[in-house]
Amino acid sequence: TANNVKIVGHLNVPGRIAASASLLYARNLFAFLETLVDKTTKTLAINRDDDLVKATMLTNGGKIVHPSFAKPDQQPYVEPAAIPATTMVADASPKKAAPKKPAASKSPSSKPKGIA
Incomplete structure (x- = not known):
């Protein structure tokens, strides 16, 4: 240099x-x-109690066990022995889903000319 x-x-x-x-x-x-x-x-x-295994296991026995991959209206599957007895009582009143908004329609004239 x-x-x-x-x-x-x-x-x-x-x-x-x-x-x-x-x-x-x-x-x-x-x-x-x-x-x-x-x-x-x-x-x-497979040691299912290992933290690394818990973090990487997505499904077990055909059920989704990872909370990030469960649908928003579903809770991830947890073995019944791991659930405390106080949480095993089912809620008697099911919640209704919010109504979906209709899709907004676009008029054909909203596109600028020259774009397909």
């Missing part, structure tokens, strides 16, 4: 980032999958 500074480093940094990111992802995925396997019997043994 103009100030006699010598820069030492890799010439192709963008080419090296993809390999590093891929290796890091592979290590993380392997570490996660390793927690799902029993090391002594080498069989699938």
